[in-house]
Amino acid sequence: MKYTPTIGIECHVQLCTKTKLFSEVDNDARGKEPNSCVSPVDYALPGMLPRLNGEAVRLCILAGRAMNCEINAISRFDRKHYFYPDSPKGYQITQFYQPIIGAGFVELPSGTRVRINHAHLEGDAGKLTHFDTYSLVDFNRVDTPLIEIVSEPDIHSAHDAHDYAKELWRLMCHAGITYGDLYNGNMRFDVNVSIAPEGSDELGTRAEVKNLNSFRSVERAVEYEIKRQSKLLDAGEKVVQETRGWNDATGETTGQRSKEEAKDYRYMPEPDLPPLHLSNEFIETESKKLPMMPRDYREKFGGIIKEDILEILLDYPSLMIKLNEIDEKYITLVSNLFASVLLAEEKSAEYLNDLPTSKQLSDLAEMNDKKELSSTATKEVFLKMFDPQMKGKDAKAIAKELGVIQENDLGALEAIVDTVLKKPETQKAQEDFRNGEEKVIGFLVGQVMKESHGKANPSAVQEILRKKLS
């Protein structure tokens, strides 16, 4: 039978604040010793009270605006109780009843719209590492600020699930609210998948696959679930509502042993944190700080940069900011240079961590425009701008050092042409050209290029040659 899949995605985004959500300790625990970024508040010692990080509130406004969401004037915090060693408090502080970010939508590159139900601010849990007979707990991640973004079930294919996850990542990176480091779990996705017979008005029973940390695994997990659930229904069996784990190596989901009784988090208002009551003015002032979003770049550069190239470059917010600073007439050239580095040269994203300045790039484009650099030389100079030895030098200095500046001085070029025309090996070609053999001009240009050690501007050379031989 044919089925229509329905998919909703929950995404946790780690905010890149300096300190944690409720304590004044370092929020960036990457590469740091376990339990080195902790405070008595994180340990939930008696009498310790949470103190809300105002920056997290500001980042929520940006995240919300990036997803075209309403920002709720009033929001509150609640306690979600559960007993597990990753949470010393015995509860998570979250926003269950009144989240800060309201409804909105994310538009995928394909034009599909996925509505956002809401997004709330909450603290992360600690990290557990399991061993044979015991587990170890690291509290560095306790109360790292997270935004949980809850989509409506508007996604109907594995491909769109992938694109939604990726577009969310881009939006959050462009908004500058997260480091967006997927490898380190800065964004984690939970997908809810159900299928129903085509044309049916009712949704099927859903299974939730938790903790996916790449776009590819989101896509593959959805593909697998659609197949698994279709097989069950075809065989007359039922889909069980459950949480499933994803195994990236086997490409399969497996049911996780779940307790028989339904979860009971006993939500209650958090008495230690006063509510947020944001004025319109505050929300508007903060919203204005939202940087250019992918949708803005698509609108601005749509006619200048080819769509497939733009979509690649949009993965790199700092690169887009740089492009935006460059004179419009140079955008095509510079965007092509970046795309060629990312594609043909197969450089990784790290290569782009430390970008040339917009002045370096504009100068380079200008030299190319003035024909001082051939296209090959332009790319050569561009690549050198990432070289630790050359970094920081301006385009002209690098071009000089490489000896690739084209000779455009007509007087100098004419002198070289004259030398070449005097050479015995060019005599026959000159005669042939005068007799109408057009294609030998290429040979003569080549000779001049050789004489100039590749620095002559070939189109200028050709012009001079034609004048002299007419």
Add this chain to the structure above:
Amino acid sequence: MEINCETIKHLADLSNFSVSDTQSKSLEKDLGEILKYISQLDEIDVDDVEPTYQVFEMENVWRADEILEQDATREELLALSKEQKDNQVKVPKVL
């Protein structure tokens, strides 16, 4: 709400407590009486009253995003736990 041995078991499971039958019996009685006492509040009509989330009328209490030196060290904090290993808190295996 009636407190019976199932309710006690449910609550104990949620908090990972083990409760013996004798304890359960006495908890049933105690909790039942506490709930009965509290339920007197149900007699008050609060239909037109805004829920009270906070007793102080504070809002927008937040701090600057600046790292502050903590007065407790990692070692002092870790020492509060029953067992440690490799600078982490060691707990019975959980899955």
